[in-house]
Structures are given as structure tokens and as C-alpha cells.
Amino acid sequence: MKAVIFDLDGTLIDTLQDLAVSCNHVLAQYGYPVHPVNSYKLFVGNGVRKLVERALPADHRTEATIDAVKQTFISYYQLHAQDNTKPYAGIEELLQQLKVQNFLLGVASNKYHEATMALVAHYFRPATFDLVLGHREGRPAKPDPDIVLETLSTFAVDKQECIYVGDSSVDMQTATRAGVTAVGVTWGFRTEAELRENGADYIIHSPLQLLAVLENACSFPKGL
Structure with missing residues (x-):
């Protein structure tokens, strides 16, 4: 990965x-x-x-x-937008560990692009993410895979070399349509059942569990 x-x-x-x-x-x-x-x-x-x-x-x-x-x-x-919003516990540590391991990191959100950029810039260290994309007028929203495919193209990585992490059916459908590994998180807005029903390859209950998923996905990449 x-x-x-x-x-x-x-x-x-x-x-x-x-x-x-x-x-x-x-x-x-x-x-x-x-x-x-x-x-x-x-x-x-x-x-x-x-x-x-x-x-x-x-x-x-x-x-x-x-x-x-x-x-x-x-x-x-x-x-x-910043009155009560905050990163979930464990997210910052996860991102730091992923950067140390030299993963390319992206954000692909259905939130309108300006707000996505502003929130990422406010809550995360500069250069944490290599590409940040929100929804832009004239571009299809998730679950259309366009935003993920654009990120893959920018990163110059194959779909088998990428995982997508999200909390909703929309995210799992997006990952599935893009052909990337879908990881559902249970600390967000939707249920584990919804994530599984919509194609989650993995379910995690805390951010640092993603590290184990990555180890496994590297050994058994999707589509190979």
C-alpha cells in the first residue's frame, strides 16, 4: 500500500x-x-x-x-464551523505514524471544497496531507468515484495500492466503485451494519487499528 x-x-x-x-x-x-x-x-x-x-x-x-x-x-x-468541531481521539497520532511510514495521504470529502480546505488547514499540521479535495461545482459527488480516481491520478498510484477510509454507506460505495480497499470506521455518523452492507472490506473501531489493516492489505491487496 x-x-x-x-x-x-x-x-x-x-x-x-x-x-x-x-x-x-x-x-x-x-x-x-x-x-x-x-x-x-x-x-x-x-x-x-x-x-x-x-x-x-x-x-x-x-x-x-x-x-x-x-x-x-x-x-x-x-x-x-470551528465552534465545537475537533479531530477524533487518536486521529493525530495515526496521521503522524502514517507520515513516518511515508504513505501518501489524501482527503476526499463531499463537504464543499472551501470548507474542506479551511477545516483541514485549521485542525491539522501543514503538509500532513498531500492532496485535499472537497466537492466542487461541476464535479460529481460521492459515491461517484471521480474524487478518488482524481486523487489516485495525482498520486500516480494504482487502485490496488490505495485504501479509502470513511464512516458511511456513501464512502463504502465510493471506494467500491473506485476499486480501492474500503475501510469503514464506527466512531463516525453511521452504523457498522450500514458499512458492511455497502461493501466495507474492513471495519475499525479506533484510528490506530488502521495500522493493522494496512499491514494486512499490503499482504493481500484488493484485486490481485
């Missing part, structure tokens, strides 16, 4: 509180009902537009309303 690509929200950093508070603030501003924080575990994962759509009442999910609420959310979230 030469490369490890990570999802961001629910995998590297716990963003749930700030996403929920920001979205609820905007919903209330528009006069819509708000949701318990834990409900947002099922709203996130497919990008900001889908987050807003899921949070809105079903009878108010028009294109115009979604667009308006989305823009208001982005403006508010940019000011509050």
Missing part, C-alpha cells in the same frame, strides 16, 4: 454539533422546524445541498427554497 484517502466529516473530525447548530439556526431563521443534533447523522454525507434538502420539511423542498437556505447556511457555517 502506498496511499490512504480519508473522508473528512465523521472520519477525521467530529463536525456534527457545528453542522446541526448552524443548520438549525438557519431553519429557524426561515421559520422551519429544527431537528435534534443526532438527526443530522442521517442528513450529512452527500454534500451541503442534500443536507439542506433533508433538513427542510418535505413540502418545502423546492429548488428555489433549497438554493436560498443553502446559501444562508454556508454564510453562517463559515463563521461557526
Whole structure:
């Protein structure tokens, strides 16, 4: 194995509180009902537009309303994205060990690109990641494998030499479609059952368990 690509929200950093508070603030501003924080575990994962759509009442999910609420959310979230967000315990140590072992490290997120870049820059040391990509207008979102394939191309590594780490069905589907090894994490927003049902090759319950997965995957690479 030469490369490890990570999802961001629910995998590297716990963003749930700030996403929920920001979205609820905007919903209330528009006069819509708000949701318990834990409900947002099922709203996130497919990008900001889908987050807003899921949070809105079903009878108010028009294109115009979604667009308006989305823009208001982005403006508010940019000011509050770091209020409560933090890396999960063990993530920083894992990343340091991976760098010592000379793995190429990437982030591939459905969070809009500007927020992805800002959060990675704020919470992680410079040069930790060799490539950071969020969702960009005009590019397909996960589970389309485009963002993973772009990362593989930039890294100049084969799919058999890469693992993708994430916390949701979207992540497992993305890895499977890209042909890379899929590692599901249980400390994020979704359940172990969901990860297994959507193609996880490995399940880990704490960040440092990834090191053992890498040792095994190096011995038995996917697709060979």
C-alpha cells in the first residue's frame, strides 16, 4: 500500500454539533422546524445541498427554497464551523505514524471544497496531507468515484495500492466503485451494519487499528 484517502466529516473530525447548530439556526431563521443534533447523522454525507434538502420539511423542498437556505447556511457555517468541531481521539497520532511510514495521504470529502480546505488547514499540521479535495461545482459527488480516481491520478498510484477510509454507506460505495480497499470506521455518523452492507472490506473501531489493516492489505491487496 502506498496511499490512504480519508473522508473528512465523521472520519477525521467530529463536525456534527457545528453542522446541526448552524443548520438549525438557519431553519429557524426561515421559520422551519429544527431537528435534534443526532438527526443530522442521517442528513450529512452527500454534500451541503442534500443536507439542506433533508433538513427542510418535505413540502418545502423546492429548488428555489433549497438554493436560498443553502446559501444562508454556508454564510453562517463559515463563521461557526470551528465552534465545537475537533479531530477524533487518536486521529493525530495515526496521521503522524502514517507520515513516518511515508504513505501518501489524501482527503476526499463531499463537504464543499472551501470548507474542506479551511477545516483541514485549521485542525491539522501543514503538509500532513498531500492532496485535499472537497466537492466542487461541476464535479460529481460521492459515491461517484471521480474524487478518488482524481486523487489516485495525482498520486500516480494504482487502485490496488490505495485504501479509502470513511464512516458511511456513501464512502463504502465510493471506494467500491473506485476499486480501492474500503475501510469503514464506527466512531463516525453511521452504523457498522450500514458499512458492511455497502461493501466495507474492513471495519475499525479506533484510528490506530488502521495500522493493522494496512499491514494486512499490503499482504493481500484488493484485486490481485
